[in-house]
Amino acid sequence: VAALSVGAAWAEYPDKPVTIVVPFAAGGPTDKVARDLAEALRKPLNATIVIENVGGAGGTLGATKVSKASPDGYTLLLHHIGMSTSPALYRNLQYKTLDDFEYLGLINEVPMTLIARPSLPANNYAEFLKWIEANKGKINLANAGLGSASHLCGLIYQSTLKVDMTTVPYKGTGPAMTDLIGGQVDFMCDQTTNTTSQIDSGKVKAYAVTTTKRLGGGLAKYPTLDESGMKGFNVTIWHGLYAPKSTPKPVLDKINAALKTALKDAEFQKREEALGAVIVTDNRVNPAEHKKFVEAEINKWGPVIKAAGQYAD
Ligand code: MLT
Numbered sequence: 326v327a328a329l330s331v332g333a334a335w336a337e338y339p340d341k342p343v344t345i346v347v348p349f350a351a352g353g354p355t356d357k358v359a360r361d362l363a364e365a366l367r368k369p370l371n372a373t374i375v376i377e378n379v380g381g382a383g384g385t386l387g388a389t390k391v392s393k394a395s396p397d398g399y400t401l402l403l404h405h406i407g408m409s410t411s412p413a414l415y416r417n418l419q420y421k422t423l424d425d426f427e428y429l430g431l432i433n434e435v436p437m438t439l440i441a442r443p444s445l446p447a448n449n450y451a452e453f454l455k456w457i458e459a460n461k462g463k464i465n466l467a468n469a470g471l472g473s474a475s476h477l478c479g480l481i482y483q484s485t486l487k488v489d490m491t492t493v494p495y496k497g498t499g500p501a502m503t504d505l506i507g508g509q510v511d512f513m514c515d516q517t518t519n520t521t522s523q524i525d526s527g528k529v530k531a532y533a534v535t536t537t538k539r540l541g542g543g544l545a546k547y548p549t550l551d552e553s554g555m556k557g558f559n560v561t562i563w564h565g566l567y568a569p570k571s572t573p574k575p576v577l578d579k580i581n582a583a584l585k586t587a588l589k590d591a592e593f594q595k596r597e598e599a600l601g602a603v604i605v606t607d608n609r610v611n612p613a614e615h616k617k618f619v620e621a622e623i624n625k626w627g628p629v630i631k632a633a634g635q636y637a638d
Pocket of ligand 1: 352498515
């Protein structure tokens, strides 16, 4: 009878709102992906979806919260490449990335752009490099904290250029963007989901993209860092969905099926495409593939971060 009752209990899932924790402040790219995905998940999951922004410590506070949440399918985490960089960055990480989560599938891949405050006196990447040379020791680079995508990109950029910069951490690149537009910081490496509209509207200057192939649309005119002297520079951000470890399989299967449907939602695809994001194909939305991918990313970025000598206690 017990087994039957447990089974029956999950048959009703979901019978209350499902929370998706976004480990960064509202208004940034992670938040944007989460809110657009929530729209597309509502019907297939047949649930009200609530977005909860838990910013701080480069996304690790939000990830920790979900790793300790009740494994009932009502608290999920939408996170990005930071899941694979935080293990090397944080010596006292409060969760084990590969053991404390159920992997529900990858969502998309997002390129990044190098953008600057509108008053920065450089109008292309070559002039930007000259400006960096002339302003060594005075440059403020914004990011969303150790473990964020903007941090990883900025870290690799600085160490490749061999120029130390003051990094200014925010709870997300939403608030960082406000300060960049206001001229409080000099530049930032951020995802196209957050920068495309600001570049198009001239609110920030753009100089380059972080992928090895140039992007399409309005961003096609910006060179890649790879072609601009940083051979092999290639940073693409990815997002995935997670649940606390030991969430029952029938619940995980329901969420995974709903995620697969949501990624095919026409409106979601249109929004993602408009912002330069590429939705992953079906086989990458399966839990085993997702977990294998994150493990490979941990092994890829760990040495890069250790070589840059950055960590938090
Ligand atoms: C990041 O840099 O990790 C993200 O842009 C943070 C955010 O979504 O605000």
